[in-house]
Every structure is written in structure tokens, then in C-alpha cells.
Amino acid sequence: MRINELTSFIGSEMLDLTYEELATDEVFGKFTEILRQRELVVVRGIELKPRQQLELAQRLGRPVPFLMAKYRHPEIPEIMISSNEVKNEKPIGVARVGNFWHQDSSYVGAPAPYTMLHGVNVPGTSGHTLYAxxxxxxxxxxxxxxxxxxxxxxxxxxxxxxxxxxxxxxxxxxxxxxxxxxxxxxxxxxxxxxxxxxxxxxxxxxxxxxxxxxxxxxxxxxxxxxxxxxxxQDEARVYTHRWTPNDLVVWKTATTYHAATAVEPGVSRTVHRISIASDER
Missing domain, CATH: 3.60.130.10 (Clavaminate synthase-like)
Known part of the structure; x- marks a missing residue:
């Protein structure tokens, strides 16, 4: 396992981890510590089944199903599918999500404290996510x-x-x-x-x-x-996450501004998102 700071002002990345390694008490404890101090954690290239992503989210708190049932994962309702892909002439997920600077769900009284994304099918040339x-x-x-x-x-x-x-x-x-x-x-x-x-x-x-x-x-x-x-939006103080396959990205919603960027025409992109409504264990 290797750990690097992404920038001086936000985020760290963890590399060379499998799900089994991340799920251990020692490594997940380190993951949680970094998240709380650095606002944002990227675990690079970690292959996860949807059930495994849910299990990691449950270690942070209480995942909740996405409000729109048609965009939930068919087996894991806590996972929202963010995707521009179409299958059987129907979109499999929400195509445009959060393409403006915001803190997740600040328009509700008690926003979820964490958001977790897993890059299932991600282009490296567009569809980046910006963080401040x-x-x-x-x-x-x-x-x-x-x-x-x-x-x-x-x-x-x-x-x-x-x-x-x-x-x-x-x-x-x-x-x-x-x-x-x-x-x-x-x-x-x-x-x-x-x-x-x-x-x-x-x-x-x-x-x-x-x-x-x-x-x-x-x-x-x-x-x-x-x-x-x-x-x-000061570019000198923004971290641009250029997705690579199987990146797991988790952030503290209150202290992290973020925005999605556009996906270039003709390119598919699918990300699995979990909103974690409470950090009470």
C-alpha cells in the first residue's frame, strides 16, 4: 500500500490495494483517518463488486437508496447509477449529475455526511470531477x-x-x-x-x-x-480528478465543493454512487 497527497490543500490517494486489504480494520481505519483530515480519498484501481462497495459504505455509516427508483442498481438499491449509457432503448442511469459547483444536498436540513463513487466505466479524457x-x-x-x-x-x-x-x-x-x-x-x-x-x-x-x-x-x-x-473555482486551488478504471472516490460532503465536467460526445461513462446518510456506527 502506498499513500500520496493529491494536493497540498485537499485529498490523498491510496494505491496498490485490493478489496480484501481495504476491508481490514487496520487499513480501513487509515482510510477513515485520511478522509476526516484530508476531506477526500481516492483508492486507485480497486476492483469492486456492487455488494462490496455497499459493504465499504456501511463501514462509514448508513447508505440510503436513491430517491428515483428507476436509476437504482437492480440488485443494490443503495447504489445510484450515474450513466449516459442506453440499453434496450432505455437509459440505465442519470446522465447529467452535479455539473455545477456545490456541496451535496445542502438544500436539506441534514445532508448525508459522505458520498462514495466507484468508476465502473470511465473515460480518461473527459468526465472529470473537480474538488475544492x-x-x-x-x-x-x-x-x-x-x-x-x-x-x-x-x-x-x-x-x-x-x-x-x-x-x-x-x-x-x-x-x-x-x-x-x-x-x-x-x-x-x-x-x-x-x-x-x-x-x-x-x-x-x-x-x-x-x-x-x-x-x-x-x-x-x-x-x-x-x-x-x-x-x-480558482484553478490553482482545485483538484481535478481524472478518472481511471475502478477508482473509488469518497469525500466529506459538508467540507468539499465539487463539480462534474462534461463527457465528450460518443463516449460512455458509468459511475456507481452511494450517499451515506449518517456516520453513526
Whole structure:
């Protein structure tokens, strides 16, 4: 087993591991320690059956089935299939997921603390995943903005990313927004939080999932969101994960911003995703 830091600011990789080796108490304990301190862990090229991926996820907490049953793995409902592949004239998974900067599910009251992906069929030339450390983003925030957001909360919402469905056709914009707010009520989270794993302050919230910072006027919200986008997307502080077959990637959802990039036309890509809803053992 070899362990390397991916960057100075986020992530480590573990190499030369089999499932049986990773599943031992000693190695999985090291995996968990790295995850909690480095936000992101990549286990390179580890062959996993879907059941084995689930068993690893269960070591971190409680995996939950994906909401849309048609995109669940046929044998393991806790696995969501993220794929652009089509079989028997039907898509086998969700083709476009998370192609914008975000922290997973911040629009709910208690987001899952971990996300786990396994690269089943991944191109090396596109379909990368980008990662940024939310504590690093906070550290780079100008002092005047740190003072402005201290002690504040923000409203989070999914309505900026809501996709119109067949049953929504004919609704006015106002009616559609009201429907989304009813189905997915806005939730409130502190803008600055402390990571219990390492004591670092970090920013919680990305503009695509944030409605507004409480106490800010429209101009202040716009200025803050613009600055936040710039800090998150600073190429010098972003880790680009270029997938190789059987990569296992796990991250802490609260402290990790991430975004998917496009898959080039004509290229297939399938990833198995598990959302781990609680880290209580």
C-alpha cells in the first residue's frame, strides 16, 4: 500500500490495494483517518463488486437508496447509477449529475455526511470531477467578508437547479416556484461552520444552492455569491480528478465543493454512487 497527497490543500490517494486489504480494520481505519483530515480519498484501481462497495459504505455509516427508483442498481438499491449509457432503448442511469459547483444536498436540513463513487466505466479524457476544500475557500476570503458573514445564516434551496417535468408544463413561473418551495422548502444553515474532525472553519453553501444570506440586501448577496464563485473555482486551488478504471472516490460532503465536467460526445461513462446518510456506527 502506498499513500500520496493529491494536493497540498485537499485529498490523498491510496494505491496498490485490493478489496480484501481495504476491508481490514487496520487499513480501513487509515482510510477513515485520511478522509476526516484530508476531506477526500481516492483508492486507485480497486476492483469492486456492487455488494462490496455497499459493504465499504456501511463501514462509514448508513447508505440510503436513491430517491428515483428507476436509476437504482437492480440488485443494490443503495447504489445510484450515474450513466449516459442506453440499453434496450432505455437509459440505465442519470446522465447529467452535479455539473455545477456545490456541496451535496445542502438544500436539506441534514445532508448525508459522505458520498462514495466507484468508476465502473470511465473515460480518461473527459468526465472529470473537480474538488475544492471549503476550509481553504474560507481561509482565502478577505477579512472584511469574514467579518460580514460572521454569525450569519443563509437560506438554501434547490429551485435554481429544478428541472421542469411533464406535469409542470403550463404553470407560470410564479406557480412553478411556489410548487418547488412547497415540495422542497428552503432550509437555513450557518454560513461559517467548524469541522469537528480538524477544528477548521469552513464555508457552507455554494451559490447554485443558496437563496440568500440572512441580513444581506440584494447587492450584498450578489457580491458575496460572485466572490464565492471566484474563490471556489480558482484553478490553482482545485483538484481535478481524472478518472481511471475502478477508482473509488469518497469525500466529506459538508467540507468539499465539487463539480462534474462534461463527457465528450460518443463516449460512455458509468459511475456507481452511494450517499451515506449518517456516520453513526
Amino acid at each position: 476544500n471549503a476550509a481553504d475557500v474560507y481561509d482565502r476570503l478577505p477579512a472584511e467578508w469574514k467579518a460580514k458573514i460572521a454569525g450569519r445564516t443563509a437560506l438554501h434551496t434547490v429551485n435554481k437547479r429544478f428541472r421542469v417535468r411533464a406535469e409542470d408544463v403550463g404553470l407560470s413561473i410564479a406557480e412553478l416556484r411556489a410548487k418547488v418551495d412547497l415540495e422542497h422548502p428552503k432550509v437555513e444553515h450557518p454560513v461559517v461552520r467548524v469541522d469537528p474532525d480538524n477544528g477548521r472553519e469552513y464555508l457552507y453553501g455554494a451559490p447554485e444552492y443558496m437563496d440568500s444570506v440572512n441580513g444581506f440586501d440584494a447587492n450584498e448577496n450578489e457580491a458575496f455569491f460572485t466572490l464565492l464563485d471566484q474563490l471556489i
